[in-house]
Every structure is written in structure tokens, then in C-alpha cells.
Amino acid sequence: MSEIDMKKIKIFPVILLLCLFFSVLSPAALALDDPAVTAKAVLLADADSGRVFFSQNADERVYPASLTKIVTVFLAVEAIERGDVLPTDEITCTAACLEGMAEDGSTANIAVGETMTLEEYLYCAMVESANEACNVIAEYIGGSIPNFVQMMNERAAQLGCTGTHFTNTHGLPDENHYTTANDVYLITMEAIRQDLFMEICNTVKHTVPATNMSETRELSNTNGLINSDSPYYRGYYYEYARGVKTGHTSAAGYCLVSTAEKDGMHLLAVVMGGTGKENADGSLTYGNFVDTIALYNWVFNNFSMQEILGSSELVCEVPVAMGSDGDSVTLRPKDVVVALLPNDVELSGFERDIVIYSEQSGETLAAPIAAGAVLGEITVSKDGVVYGTASLVASTSVELSKIQYMKEQVGTALNLVWVKIIFWILIIILVAYALLIIRYRTLHKRHQKEARRARQELEKRREEEEMTRIFGVDENRRGPKPPQENGSKADGGPRMDYFSREDVSGRHTVKIGTTIPGNDQAKRDYFEEFFRRNQEDEPQEEKQKRK
Incomplete structure (x- = not known):
């Protein structure tokens, strides 16, 4: 064996081991890596099905900052949808609405006594992130700001939020004002189903008409994903993004809730507790936007809509x-x-x-x-x-x-209790009827038999009576005939011996006609007369029996 062949033999097992090694590791090697994010709490979900693709510390308590305004505007939109209020309702800002406002907080500079429509206050709250606008909305819909805050907590609980508690309508710092990324996801999922909500939060620019105390206001959305001219977060425009809201305080960090759509994919991203990193030129890199874009790209590059049925x-x-x-x-x-x-x-x-x-x-x-x-x-x-x-x-x-179908209907009908009762009643009636028929026929036959016997006896008596009438004496009681000579009776009467005994007895009287001249009509007349006479001579007692 040559040296080359020996080398081939040595290399072959190594190749087999490598193939086995890669085949074992291939699922892990092909497994999708998690997106790299730096925010404190993150959640990425399918906005259509609600399925969560990725989450990080989603149930950890965090401060929501201006993400609170999502809840405030959402409750106002629901009140409009119910018909409790109208977008065109005019509302005047009261002094209570400006209490507790931070000097460096976001505002639309709404003054006490200023009047505008509910719809304009909603744009001020979501597009400009005006804190005082949230209080005006709350006071109008809830009757008072504290009452509206209670409504916010109740609605959050209804949506399944377990780690949320609100103390105000706008999100200014308060240690008892907190939530979780998962709860914000639940609230936002419900809010984005409202067309009016999405219309407002996805507005890039909006002009508020002049009021009784102000000229027109030009609002510019703070969300840099949809507004390339955002007053705070430029450079993060993302063409697939749609809404929703930014938020920031020192305690909350940089927060962002947004949606994005591409190739039939509809995503919702919640990023809370993001960082702001200062660059060499003095600008800041906002982690909430960086993480959000990374989450969207992670899905768009590695996922697709697939037919599973x-x-x-x-x-x-x-x-x-x-x-x-x-x-x-x-x-x-x-x-x-x-x-x-x-x-x-x-x-x-x-x-x-x-x-x-x-x-x-x-x-x-x-x-x-x-x-x-x-x-x-x-x-x-x-x-x-x-x-x-x-x-x-x-x-x-x-x-x-x-x-x-007919078999089924019959079977179903026969299984009904009332049908069974009627059926057995009919069977009983039929059996009773059959017994009555049998009894009737038995009695009828007996009656017929007795009637035949009675008729026979009656006919016999008639024959005897007829013979008595003809001969003048009952043959049974008559003694022997006296001797006769030369074919004539002793009394000199006419000869009657041409009638034999058989001729005048029983049913053979028809033989009389054989020696009596005449046609068939004469015979019928005779018999009719014979039987009519017999009927007339019938005793009254016998007639009653026949009746």
C-alpha cells in the first residue's frame, strides 16, 4: 500500500467525525439568536395574534413616564366610541388641570380659561405630549382628575394588568406610579384596535386652530420613528413604523412604544428603561430607538408569513x-x-x-x-x-x-312517549275489535243454525197442514185405506190415487206440475199462489218468531 493510500485512510475517519459533529450541532447552529438590546425591559410581539417573539424583564416593575398618556387617550377614545362624549365637545381648562406641572415637563402651553375641543386636547396629549392636556381630558370625562385615575387603574385590571398602578394622568415621577413592559403591551394591544387612537398617535404634524386665548399651534410628533423632524429624537426615522408614544424621565429612562408593518407582518415593540449615550460630538444615542429598530429588523430579516394550513x-x-x-x-x-x-x-x-x-x-x-x-x-x-x-x-x-329520512322519522316518532301510549291504545282497541268480531260471528253462526232448524220444523208443519188440507186427514193419524175396486173411492168420489205419496210430500211437490198441463208461467203462478197461501195461513205465533 502506497503512502498516499495510507494518508487517505487516515483522513477518512476525520471527515466522518467532522460530519457527525456538524450534524449534531446543526440545530443549535441554525437556531435564531436573540436580538441584542440594552434597555431594562423589552417585549416584542405580533400585533395581530398577540404572540410574543421576544421579551426581557417584561414583568419587572418600571416607571412608564409619558407612556401613561397611552392610557389617558385610550380611555377618552373609548368614551367617544360609547357615545358618552363627542370629539367636538368644547372644554375649558381649569386651574386644577395645571396643578403639579413640572417646569421642564412637556407642554402645549394651555392656559387656564382656554377653550378648545376634546379632539384638539387629544392631539396635544399624544403628538405634543402635553401634560396639562391629559388633566383637562381626565377632568372632563371622569368628573375629576382623581376619579379618572381610578378609571385608569380599573381598566388596566380589566385588561389583565397585574403589575400596574397609576397615580396621575401624564406620567410625571411618583414612586407609586409604575407598570411593567408586559402590562404596557396589554394596554397598547387594546388601544391600537381603535381607529381614532391610531389616527391620532400616528399623526406626524397637526395644527390646532386658534382658541379664545391663543393663536394656532403647530404640533410635531415626538416619535422619531415616524417623524424625521422630531423635536427630540431625530435620526431614527423608520419607514415601516406606525405610532405610538415616547416617554422619558430621569427615573424612567428613555421609553418607546411603537408598531411596524412590512410584508404582511405587524409588530408591536415595548422598550422601557433605555439609556442615552453621549457621543463624541456631544449628541446622544437614544437606546430606546436603537433597541426598537434592532427588534424590528430581527423579525423582518429572520421571520416571514408562512402558510401552516x-x-x-x-x-x-x-x-x-x-x-x-x-x-x-x-x-x-x-x-x-x-x-x-x-x-x-x-x-x-x-x-x-x-x-x-x-x-x-x-x-x-x-x-x-x-x-x-x-x-x-x-x-x-x-x-x-x-x-x-x-x-x-x-x-x-x-x-x-x-x-x-322516513325510516328515521318513524323511528324517532316511535320513541316518543305519547306515540307509544297511542300505539298501545290502538293495539288494545284492535284486539278488542277482533274479539268482538269473533264473538259476533260465533253467535251469528249459532243463530243461523237455530234459524235453519226452525225453518225446517216450520216447513215440516206446513207440509203436514197442506196434506191435511188436501186429504182431509192427517196421514200420520189415518188408518189403513179401505180396499178399492176399479180405481174408484168407496164414496164414489173422483180418483185421487194418481197422486203418489212421494208426489205430495216434502220438497217434491214440484212433480205435481209434471201431470198438470200448462206452461212455465203457469207453474210459477201456482207456486207463488201456493207459498202466498202458506204465508197467509202461517200462525201468528210463527210470524212473531220470524220477526
Whole structure:
């Protein structure tokens, strides 16, 4: 073996070890690094779903500074939406609204006795960050400033805030005036759903009309992300940013709440307790803006909107009763489910939770079912985080089988208590009727038998009476006939011996007609006369029996 071959053999195991090493470390190597931020408390979330992408000390107590104005304006907008107040309502600033104002605090120089509309006060509070404007708003809506502050705390609690307590409407320093990044996120998520709120806080420039005590005011938004000419924070303009509010005090540091939109991604960033670093030229680098831009770029560069559930995907089959063309229906998502996910995420790792409404309620799904009918829902999640929910609809229609439907209706009807009662009542009636019919027929046959016997006895008596009438004596009681000579009776009467015994007895009287001249009509007349006479001669007692 040559020296070259030996070197190849030695190198081959090394290559295998390196491949194994990188294959083991590849998930960690490909894992997305957290964004580098310097602020005390940070939270970055999807503004549509509320899913948090990154947080740092989000539940630690911090001072909000002018971020407090988000709550003040939000409550005012809600009052407008409820119809409690109107944006055009004119409000006059009172002396109480200027109490406790800091000399170096942000202001719109609103004077006692000055009147402007509620809408203009809202712009002064959010765009110019005027402290006194917040008090005017609070006094008008809450009846008094302390009462409005109580409303602020109550609303924060309703939104799930657990680390927040307000003592004023504007955010000037107070050790009992505090919050957390997570609570600010909860409040802001609710506030940005209001169109009027977003319209005001995303305004770069605004002109306040002249009032009874002032010329027109030109307001310029303090948020350098949306206003390149910000009076305080220039150089941080970010083209994807939308609103919301800046804040700063010595105790709170540099704070910023903002939103940004790009390629279908909608983000919300909360940065609190940022630092201000002095540069060599004497300018300051504001950590709240630096961190915010870093957070947005981190998502926009490494995340994207991805489809995790298609609307054409056949999810499951559900049994269907009384279907004419099948015993099941296939369900599909009504809408596409998309989520903001890391670009390297493995979509096969998502879990699906399917709920079928008929199974959930314990009912039987029955035809007819129209295509597109909502029959359930599906939720897509991963590691306990829900990424989306969609309704499940029938992919095809299922027609009703009339035969199956009739069977089902009959079966359902027979299971009803009142139907069962009626059914058994009818059965009892039918059985009773059948017994009555049987009894009637039995009695009728007995009656017929007795009637036949009675008729036979009656006919026999008639025959005897007829023979008695003809011969003048009852044959049964008559003695032997006297001898006759030459075919004539002893009394010299006419001969009657041409009538035999058989001719005049029983039912054979018809033979009489054989020796009596005449046609068929004559025979009928005879018999009619015969039976009519018999009926006339019938005893009254027998007639009553026949009746």
C-alpha cells in the first residue's frame, strides 16, 4: 500500500467525525439568536395574534413616564366610541388641570380659561405630549382628575394588568406610579384596535386652530420613528413604523412604544428603561430607538408569513346519517391559516386539534348538508402556542335519502312517549275489535243454525197442514185405506190415487206440475199462489218468531 493510500485512510475517519459533529450541532447552529438590546425591559410581539417573539424583564416593575398618556387617550377614545362624549365637545381648562406641572415637563402651553375641543386636547396629549392636556381630558370625562385615575387603574385590571398602578394622568415621577413592559403591551394591544387612537398617535404634524386665548399651534410628533423632524429624537426615522408614544424621565429612562408593518407582518415593540449615550460630538444615542429598530429588523430579516394550513387540504371525514350518496362527508379548512414564523421552522412539527360540533354536542350529523356548511374547527399549535384557528366546512354536499329520512322519522316518532301510549291504545282497541268480531260471528253462526232448524220444523208443519188440507186427514193419524175396486173411492168420489205419496210430500211437490198441463208461467203462478197461501195461513205465533 502506497503512502498516499495510507494518508487517505487516515483522513477518512476525520471527515466522518467532522460530519457527525456538524450534524449534531446543526440545530443549535441554525437556531435564531436573540436580538441584542440594552434597555431594562423589552417585549416584542405580533400585533395581530398577540404572540410574543421576544421579551426581557417584561414583568419587572418600571416607571412608564409619558407612556401613561397611552392610557389617558385610550380611555377618552373609548368614551367617544360609547357615545358618552363627542370629539367636538368644547372644554375649558381649569386651574386644577395645571396643578403639579413640572417646569421642564412637556407642554402645549394651555392656559387656564382656554377653550378648545376634546379632539384638539387629544392631539396635544399624544403628538405634543402635553401634560396639562391629559388633566383637562381626565377632568372632563371622569368628573375629576382623581376619579379618572381610578378609571385608569380599573381598566388596566380589566385588561389583565397585574403589575400596574397609576397615580396621575401624564406620567410625571411618583414612586407609586409604575407598570411593567408586559402590562404596557396589554394596554397598547387594546388601544391600537381603535381607529381614532391610531389616527391620532400616528399623526406626524397637526395644527390646532386658534382658541379664545391663543393663536394656532403647530404640533410635531415626538416619535422619531415616524417623524424625521422630531423635536427630540431625530435620526431614527423608520419607514415601516406606525405610532405610538415616547416617554422619558430621569427615573424612567428613555421609553418607546411603537408598531411596524412590512410584508404582511405587524409588530408591536415595548422598550422601557433605555439609556442615552453621549457621543463624541456631544449628541446622544437614544437606546430606546436603537433597541426598537434592532427588534424590528430581527423579525423582518429572520421571520416571514408562512402558510401552516391550506384551505384545500382535506382534514378528516365525519359520518353522516341519511345520506343518499354516501355515509360521510370530508371536511376542509374554510380559510388559510398563516403565521409569522422563523424562516427555518419545520412545519411538520405543528399539532392540530380538531373539534367536530356534532360530536361535541353528542348529536348525530344528518343530511342534507350543503357544501361549505361549517361543521367544526381546527386549531394549529406548537409547544403550547396557538398559531391559528379555522372553521372546518363540508367539501361537498350530501343529499338527503328520502327512504332513510322516513325510516328515521318513524323511528324517532316511535320513541316518543305519547306515540307509544297511542300505539298501545290502538293495539288494545284492535284486539278488542277482533274479539268482538269473533264473538259476533260465533253467535251469528249459532243463530243461523237455530234459524235453519226452525225453518225446517216450520216447513215440516206446513207440509203436514197442506196434506191435511188436501186429504182431509192427517196421514200420520189415518188408518189403513179401505180396499178399492176399479180405481174408484168407496164414496164414489173422483180418483185421487194418481197422486203418489212421494208426489205430495216434502220438497217434491214440484212433480205435481209434471201431470198438470200448462206452461212455465203457469207453474210459477201456482207456486207463488201456493207459498202466498202458506204465508197467509202461517200462525201468528210463527210470524212473531220470524220477526
